[in-house]
Amino acid sequence: xxxxxxxxxxxxxxxxxxxxxxxxxxxxxxxxxxxxxxxxxxxxxxxxxxxxxxxxxxxxxxxxxxxxxxxxxxxxxxxxxxxxxxxxxxxxxxxxxxxxxxxxxxxxxxxxxxxxxxxxxxxxxxxxxxxxxxxxxxxxxxxxxxxxxxxxxxxxxxxxxxxxxxxxxx
Amino acid sequence: xxxxxxxxxxxxxxxxxxxxxxxxxxxxxxxxxxxxxxxxxxxxxxxxxxxxxxxxxxxxxxxxxxxxxxxxxxxxxxxxxxxxxxxxxxxxxxxxxxxxxxxxxxxxxxxxxxxxxxxxxxxxxxxxxxxxxxxxxxxxxxxxxxxxxxxxxxxxxxxxxxxxxxxxxxxxxxxxxxxxxxxxxxxxxxxxxxxxxxxxxxxxxxxxxxxxxxxxxxxxxxxxxxxxxxxxxxxxxxxxxxxxxxxxxxxxxxxxxxxxxxxxxxxxxxxxxxxxxxxxxxxxxxxxxxxxxxxxxxxxxxxxxxxxxxxxxxxxxxxxxxxxxxxxxxxxxxxxxxxxxxxxxxxxxxxxxxxxxxxxxxxxxxxxxxxxxxxxxxxxxxx
Numbered sequence: 001x002x003x004x005x006x007x008x009x010x011x012x013x014x015x016x017x018x019x020x021x022x023x024x025x026x027x028x029x030x031x032x033x034x035x036x037x038x039x040x041x042x043x044x045x046x047x048x049x050x051x052x053x054x055x056x057x058x059x060x061x062x063x064x065x066x067x068x069x070x071x072x073x074x075x076x077x078x079x080x081x082x083x084x085x086x087x088x089x090x091x092x093x094x095x096x097x098x099x100x101x102x103x104x105x106x107x108x109x110x111x112x113x114x115x116x117x118x119x120x121x122x123x124x125x126x127x128x129x130x131x132x133x134x135x136x137x138x139x140x141x142x143x144x145x146x147x148x149x150x151x152x153x154x155x156x157x158x159x160x161x162x163x164x165x166x167x168x169x170x
Numbered sequence: 171x172x173x174x175x176x177x178x179x180x181x182x183x184x185x186x187x188x189x190x191x192x193x194x195x196x197x198x199x200x201x202x203x204x205x206x207x208x209x210x211x212x213x214x215x216x217x218x219x220x221x222x223x224x225x226x227x228x229x230x231x232x233x234x235x236x237x238x239x240x241x242x243x244x245x246x247x248x249x250x251x252x253x254x255x256x257x258x259x260x261x262x263x264x265x266x267x268x269x270x271x272x273x274x275x276x277x278x279x280x281x282x283x284x285x286x287x288x289x290x291x292x293x294x295x296x297x298x299x300x301x302x303x304x305x306x307x308x309x310x311x312x313x314x315x316x317x318x319x320x321x322x323x324x325x326x327x328x329x330x331x332x333x334x335x336x337x338x339x340x341x342x343x344x345x346x347x348x349x350x351x352x353x354x355x356x357x358x359x360x361x362x363x364x365x366x367x368x369x370x371x372x373x374x375x376x377x378x379x380x381x382x383x384x385x386x387x388x389x390x391x392x393x394x395x396x397x398x399x400x401x402x403x404x405x406x407x408x409x410x411x412x413x414x415x416x417x418x419x420x421x422x423x424x425x426x427x428x429x430x431x432x433x434x435x436x437x438x439x440x441x442x443x444x445x446x447x448x449x450x451x452x453x454x455x456x457x458x459x460x461x462x463x464x465x466x467x468x469x470x471x472x473x474x475x476x477x478x479x480x481x482x483x484x485x486x487x488x489x490x491x492x493x494x495x496x497x498x499x500x501x502x503x504x505x506x507x508x509x510x511x512x513x514x515x516x517x518x519x520x521x522x523x524x525x526x527x528x529x530x531x532x533x534x535x536x537x538x539x540x541x542x543x544x545x546x547x548x549x550x551x552x553x
Binding site for chain 2: 031032035038054055058059061062065066067069070071073074077127129
């Protein structure tokens with residue numbers, strides 16, 4: 001009973017993610033596409049919950065939906081002449097496109113099939129935040145710090161790029 | 171000169187004349203919280219509920235309780251807001267409908283339901299319709315993690331006792347900004363768009379200090395789970411002494427005040443209500459909304475006010491812990507009390523300008539909260 005309900009929710013969310021992701025690509029309305037991306041990101045967070053990755057699900061909603069998408073919407077809404085924008089989303093170069101997409105798909109299937117995922121027993125997975133924290137400031141401290149320094153550089157670079165040259169010495 | 175003093179006196183003393191009305195609000199809030207009270211009663215008769223169904227009972231009754239609170243909350247909150255405003259301004263406020271105008275909001279609610287549901291001709295109909303739903307959904311969904319008490323045997327009374335409670339809170343409330351942007355864009359109205367952009371900029375900016383201040387609490391307690399944070403505040407003098415706000419004095423007091431300020435800003439309340447500044451933007455992002463859709467935005471706004479107040483009460487004021495032992499009613503009193511403080515501030519302070527608002531956030535609140543995080547973490551590490 002419970003597994004059936006959870007399977008129904010899973011397939012519903014999967015349909016939502018795929019449908020909205022498809023709309024992001026083929027949609028003619030830029031703002032609608034941006035909002036469709038919200039549904040896609042949110043659905044992915046639901047998948048994280050299904051995998052027992054509670055912290056990751058929260059972070060996904062916080063960073064992608066709350067942060068990145070809001071900024072993206074700002075960008076879209078500040079776009080010049082957005083109302084009469086003629087988005088071209090027709091199909092060109094069908095054969096190379098289909099070929100490369102098929103190759104990527106085959107590669108993904110091969111990887112998913114061949115990797116030992118270390119699947120755990122079904123059941124209630126425990127809390128993950130503590131072990132994530134220990135790993136981040138323990139075993140993986142260096143990659144974590146490199147990533148944060150990289151982000152800092154990106155931030156400073158962005159601030160540098162938008163600074164008006166020659167307008168005051170400050 | 172005398173009138174000036176009179177004005178200042180009214181601003182400060184006005185809310186004090188509200189004490190009987192505040193007591194009434196607590197009673198009303200308790201009535202609205204009846205399903206929650208029913209859960210507590212069901213604890214007393216826990217012997218009659220089979221153990222397997224106890225968790226389900228808490229979830230079902232808790233959901234019903236919070237949905238009831240959220241649906242009734244705007245009705246008595248708006249009445250209270252008008253009363254607070256009136257008393258601050260030396261007026262009486264609504265007096266005609268019911269005792270001291272108590273039924274005024276019911277009358278207004280019925281009126282809103284029968285109002286014509288207008289959609290502007292050039293509006294983006296999909297986004298225009300979806301925005302109020304998203305606003306209400308994000309406000310309601312966040313209440314799932316608000317615990318309201320703990321049982322003798324340690325079972326937490328909450329719809330969802332998440333291990334990552336505070337992270338969920340920060341994540342879900344960020345959806346509100348999207349709803350406001352959606353409404354502002356969907357209305358196809360320049361005032362609505364300006365209001366939506368302002369609101370989103372404000373919410374995104376103030377999310378940063380909110381998250382850092384939550385981290386200040388998390389770093390001291392060592393858990394992201396809200397019941398754990400509350401339980402860490404138990405004990406102390408009179409059951410009050412170990413509330414987080416009194417620990418590491420005055421660091422946590424500052425953190426609490428900043429958290430409350432950020433809460434005001436995230437719910438777009440005065441002095442941070444520039445997204446709906448009447449004198450500049452008509453009504454901001456809900457300029458084009460009428461009838462039930464408009465009511466939905468109010469539902470979301472008052473729901474968010476209550477949510478922020480309850481979170482502040484849980485994180486800093488000990489939640490259900492107090493002088494009389496642990497009591498869910500105490501938690502509701504604290505939550506609604508902070509809502510009254512929000513209203514008091516709204517009718518006392520003038521509105522900020524956009525640049526002042528951003529200046530406060532980026533130049534003062536964020537650096538101070540980073541400082542608090544570093545200092546509390548270092549002290550915690552040394553102890």
